[in-house]
Amino acid sequence: MKNKRMKIARIENDLSQEQLAEIVGVSRQTIGLIEAGNYNPSINLCISICKALHKTLNDIFWDE
Numbered sequence: 001m002k003n004k005r006m007k008i009a010r011i012e013n014d015l016s017q018e019q020l021a022e023i024v025g026v027s028r029q030t031i032g033l034i035e036a037g038n039y040n041p042s043i044n045l046c047i048s049i050c051k052a053l054h055k056t057l058n059d060i061f062w063d064e
Helices: 004-012 017-024 028-036 043-053 057-061
Strands: none
Touching: 004 028, 004 043, 004 057, 017 028, 017 043, 043 057
16 A cells, blocks of 8 residues: 555655655665555654654554
8 A cells, every 4th residue: 555645744844755765764765665555664664754754653654
């Protein structure tokens, strides 16, 4: 399942995949895979992404 909420939050924060990747300490490809739904990030990575995007875990990763 694609993570559209993460992509939208990233765009709202005016960040490219590369910029977000640099902030959280992963490759741009990892961010792309998460957004495409092809990678299941660790809880620590989820928390780092949420902090960088000023969102909660529920906002970005919780299934509706």
